[in-house]
Amino acid sequence: MNATPLLRAVVAGVVVALVATTTPTPVQARVVGTEEALAAAAAADASSGVAGPRHDRASIDALLARDDVRAQLESLGVDPQQARERVQALDDLQVQALADRLEQMPAGGSVLGVVFLVFVILLVTDILGFTRVFPFTRPIR
Amino acid sequence: MRGRAGFLRAPGWAFAALAALALAGCAAPQSAALRASLLADSGKPVGGQSAEAGQAGQAAHAGGPVRPAPALPPRVAIEGVPFVAQSDYQCGPAALAMTLAAAGRPVELQRLVDAVYLPARRGSLQAEMLAQPRRESMLSLPVDARLASMLRLVADGVPVLVFQNLGLSWMPIWHYAVLVGYDLPAGVVVLHSGTEASMPMSIDAFERTWTRAGSWSMIVVDPARIPASVDTMAALRAAVALERLDRRAAMRAYDALLARAPDERLVAFARANALLADERPREAVDAYEALLARHPDFADAWNNLAHAFADAGDAQAAQRAAERAVALGGRSVDVYRQTAERMRRQAGPQQADSPAR
Numbered sequence: 001m002n003a004t005p006l007l008r009a010v011v012a013g014v015v016v017a018l019v020a021t022t023t024p025t026p027v028q029a030r031v032v033g034t035e036e037a038l039a040a041a042a043a044a045d046a047s048s049g050v051a052g053p054r055h056d057r058a059s060i061d062a063l064l065a066r067d068d069v070r071a072q073l074e075s076l077g078v079d080p081q082q083a084r085e086r087v088q089a090l091d092d093l094q095v096q097a098l099a100d101r102l103e104q105m106p107a108g109g110s111v112l113g114v115v116f117l118v119f120v121i122l123l124v125t126d127i128l129g130f131t132r133v134f135p136f137t138r139p140i141r
Numbered sequence: 142m143r144g145r146a147g148f149l150r151a152p153g154w155a156f157a158a159l160a161a162l163a164l165a166g167c168a169a170p171q172s173a174a175l176r177a178s179l180l181a182d183s184g185k186p187v188g189g190q191s192a193e194a195g196q197a198g199q200a201a202h203a204g205g206p207v208r209p210a211p212a213l214p215p216r217v218a219i220e221g222v223p224f225v226a227q228s229d230y231q232c233g234p235a236a237l238a239m240t241l242a243a244a245g246r247p248v249e250l251q252r253l254v255d256a257v258y259l260p261a262r263r264g265s266l267q268a269e270m271l272a273q274p275r276r277e278s279m280l281s282l283p284v285d286a287r288l289a290s291m292l293r294l295v296a297d298g299v300p301v302l303v304f305q306n307l308g309l310s311w312m313p314i315w316h317y318a319v320l321v322g323y324d325l326p327a328g329v330v331v332l333h334s335g336t337e338a339s340m341p342m343s344i345d346a347f348e349r350t351w352t353r354a355g356s357w358s359m360i361v362v363d364p365a366r367i368p369a370s371v372d373t374m375a376a377l378r379a380a381v382a383l384e385r386l387d388r389r390a391a392m393r394a395y396d397a398l399l400a401r402a403p404d405e406r407l408v409a410f411a412r413a414n415a416l417l418a419d420e421r422p423r424e425a426v427d428a429y430e431a432l433l434a435r436h437p438d439f440a441d442a443w444n445n446l447a448h449a450f451a452d453a454g455d456a457q458a459a460q461r462a463a464e465r466a467v468a469l470g471g472r473s474v475d476v477y478r479q480t481a482e483r484m485r486r487q488a489g490p491q492q493a494d495s496p497a498r
Binding site for chain 1: 230231232233255256257259260261262263264265266267268269270271272273275276304306307308309312313314315316317334335337340342343345346347349350354377378381382384385386407410411414415417418441444445448472473475476478479480482483484
C-alpha cells in the first residue's frame, strides 16, 4: 500500500517533533537566575551531591504545566482571559503541584449548603467542642 | 419499612463514630502548651517561653543574627482590619480583601472573586490565594505550621489568613478566615469569619480546625514591611515569586531583606540579579561586587557579574569575572564556560579567532 501525501506529511511532522523534543537544549552563555540558585541551595540542603533537574528542562516542564493548569481552570468555570492571568501569577512550584493534583486539592468555600443530616451531626460535634461549624453553638468544654 | 429500619440504624452508627472521634480529638496540644507556659510564669513571661524562644531562634538563624523572640503578650486585638462579609461560597476572596486592605491595598471584592474563585469547585485553592496578592504588587507568604508563629504575627499587628476544616476529616468543610486577635488567659481567638466580624472561638477548637486543614496559613504584607518574625529565606522565596509579576515591588523586598540579613548571599544575589534584569548594569556590578567581597567563592555571582560588566560595556572586566566562575566550577560550570567563551570573543575578536585559522 502506497503512503498518501497526507500520511507522509503526518509522519514527517511526528519525526520532526520527536527529534525536536528529545534533543537536549544546547548550553548558552546566560545569567544564572535567582530561582535556579534557590533550587540548587534547597537541593544541596536536602541531599548533598544530587543535582536537581537541569534548568532548561525544568523550564520546559513548567511551561507545559502552565498550559495544563490554565486548561483545568477553564474547565472549572473560569473565564479564559482570567485563567491566563491567574496561571501567570503562580510560581513554578505551585504550577507543578496544581498540574499534578488539582483535583484532590481542597477548595475553601464556606459554611453554607450543608444538608440536614450533616447539620445534625455537626451540631452535636460542635456542642462537644470538636468542630466549629455554627457560630451560635457554645461548646461544653 | 426498609427506609425506617435504615433510619433507626443510622443514629447508632453515628453515635459510635462520634464517641470515637470525641475521645480521639480532644487534645489541642499547641494551644494547651502556650496557655500553660503563659499561666505558669505570668510574672516572668520570658522564662515561660523558653522552649518557644528556642524554636523561634532556630528559625531565625538561617537568615541572620539570632533574635530571642520576645514573649507573646497575653491578649491582642489588631485594630482597623476592615470586615468584608462573604457571600455564597466566596470566603476566599473575602478573606483576601480583608488582609489586602490591612496591608494598605484595598481591592474591590469582585476583582478578587475573578482572581481566585473556582465556580465548579465552589471554593478557592490555597495556591491561588497565595498567588493573588502578587497581582496587586503585595508580598504574600505562607506561615510555618505552628500556632505560636501565627499568634506572634498577630501580636506584631499582622492579621493572618487561616485555612480551616470546620467539618470532620472524612466530611470536610473547607473555610478561609482571618485571625485578628487572641486572648490566651480566656482561651479564645478572634476571627473575621464568614458573615461574622470579630467572632470569638475557643482556641482549642480553632487549633483543631486549623490542624485538620493541614496547619496552613498565610500573610499579606507590603514588600518593604516584612515582619521581623518571618524567616528570611521564606520571605526571599516569596519575593522571587513576586518578581515574576512586579520586579520593582520585589526589589523593595530584597532591599528590606538585605538590610536585615546583610550576610545572606542569596538575598544579595537576588537583588543584584533584579538590577541586572532591570537594565541597570552599573548598579548590578556594584551589587555583585559587594556580594563577592563577602562571598568570593560564589561562582554563580561571578558568572552574572561578567554579564553585568558586558552590559555596562567593560569587556575586559567581564572576561576576568567569567574566568573566576570557570575556575571555581560547580554545578553550572557548563554555563560559566559558555559565558567565558562569549566574553573572550567580545574582549578581543582577533585573539579568539586566530588559533582556529
